[in-house]
Amino acid sequence: xxxxxxxxxxxxxxxxxxxxxxxxxxxxxxxxxxxxxxxxxxxxxxxxxxxxxxxxxxxxxxxxxxxxxxxxxxxxxxxxxxxxxxxxxxxxxxxxxxxxxxxxxxxxxxxxxxxxxxx
Amino acid sequence: xxxxxxxxxxxxxxxxxxxxxxxxxxxxxxxxxxxxxxxxxxxxxxxxxxxxxxxxxxxxxxxxxxxxxxxxxxxxxxxxxxxxxxxxxxxxxxxxxxxxxxxxxxxxxxxxxxxxxxxxxxxxxxxxxxxxxxxxxxxxxxxxxxxxxxxxxxxxxxxxxxxxxxxxxxxxxxxxxxxxxxxxxxxxxxxxxxxxxxxxxxxxxxxxxxxxxxxxxxxxxxxxxxxxxxxx
Numbered sequence: 001x002x003x004x005x006x007x008x009x010x011x012x013x014x015x016x017x018x019x020x021x022x023x024x025x026x027x028x029x030x031x032x033x034x035x036x037x038x039x040x041x042x043x044x045x046x047x048x049x050x051x052x053x054x055x056x057x058x059x060x061x062x063x064x065x066x067x068x069x070x071x072x073x074x075x076x077x078x079x080x081x082x083x084x085x086x087x088x089x090x091x092x093x094x095x096x097x098x099x100x101x102x103x104x105x106x107x108x109x110x111x112x113x114x115x116x117x118x119x
Numbered sequence: 120x121x122x123x124x125x126x127x128x129x130x131x132x133x134x135x136x137x138x139x140x141x142x143x144x145x146x147x148x149x150x151x152x153x154x155x156x157x158x159x160x161x162x163x164x165x166x167x168x169x170x171x172x173x174x175x176x177x178x179x180x181x182x183x184x185x186x187x188x189x190x191x192x193x194x195x196x197x198x199x200x201x202x203x204x205x206x207x208x209x210x211x212x213x214x215x216x217x218x219x220x221x222x223x224x225x226x227x228x229x230x231x232x233x234x235x236x237x238x239x240x241x242x243x244x245x246x247x248x249x250x251x252x253x254x255x256x257x258x259x260x261x262x263x264x265x266x267x268x269x270x271x272x273x274x275x276x277x278x279x280x281x282x283x284x285x286x287x288x289x290x291x292x293x294x295x296x297x298x299x300x301x302x303x304x305x306x307x308x309x310x311x312x313x314x315x316x317x318x319x320x321x322x323x324x325x326x327x328x329x330x331x332x333x334x335x336x337x338x339x340x341x342x343x344x345x346x347x348x349x350x351x
Contacts, residue, residue: 062153097317
């Protein structure tokens with residue numbers, strides 16, 4: 001049992017020492033009538049971001065993106081958050097798994113200088 | 120950040136220098152859980168070594184209990200090297216997603232398993248840490264288990280097990296990978312491929328296949344594993 005406790009302690013410590021919390025810039029994505037608003041989000045490259053998704057519908061939705069490697073269920077009339085990035089410049093498509101024909105969107109990742117030029 | 124990753128990798132490689140009697144080659148678990156998810160799963164594992172061929176099949180049903188916890192029950196059937204095929208064991212497994220995906224340096228979860236041999240008084244209790252780390256389109260997944268075996272038909276003992284997978288997320292249906300397994304008297308590595316086909320709603324079919332070659336000694340030791348998972 002002594003070895004078991006030692007092992008468990010080691011696993012616990014590993015989990016603790018390798019997790020850090022960050023204060024991150026936040027983006028908001030809303031779901032209304034099975035559509036994402038906005039359907040396109042521009043974000044800077046090489047930055048980690050927190051994406052807050054607010055579901056105003058009376059049914060749940062699942063944010064799904066193979067490009068971003070993220071899947072997250074948002075319960076009806078509630079909100080959740082997803083952490084994305086740092087990402088390379090490019091387009092990253094996402095969709096609502098429960099309403100894939102309507103709930104679609106993309107995240108455009110741009111270099112900071114490109115973003116400034118665009119503005 | 121990179122230093123902690125290499126420290127973690129080093130610990131994963133050195134800890135399981137002693138370990139387990141059971142099948143080391145199995146699934147490499149991700150720490151992620153989705154609510155509402157139910158699944159049917161079939162796993163097949165064939166191991167060929169100098170003692171002959173061992174075949175293990177697992178049939179499972181899983182159900183998410185919350186946003187962070189899912190449970191799965193297994194019936195395990197096996198054919199030993201004497202050619203006898205039959206019910207071998209039952210298992211209950213709980214998986215706990217501890218951190219949100221992408222929130223920290225790596226994503227973390229835990230796995231708890233209790234297994235009982237069908238005709239023998241052998242119990243196996245496992246606790247494991249599950250970890251996944253993204254590097255662009257590459258995902259590194261690692262599992263580290265502590266297993267306690269007990270019962271009147273076995274000598275009580277602790278065992279350690281490590282599983283690792285490096286996966287390239289090329290296409291949803293086709294994701295090549297390399298898998299590594301380490302346990303008692305076994306170290307194996309080999310190519311793997313996996314994919315996912317989505318259907319309507321949460322319905323999706325996941326598949327995995329790997330061919331693992333044992334690196335321990337000069338004896339032949341090959342394992343072929345295959346898994347199908349239907350989520351609905």
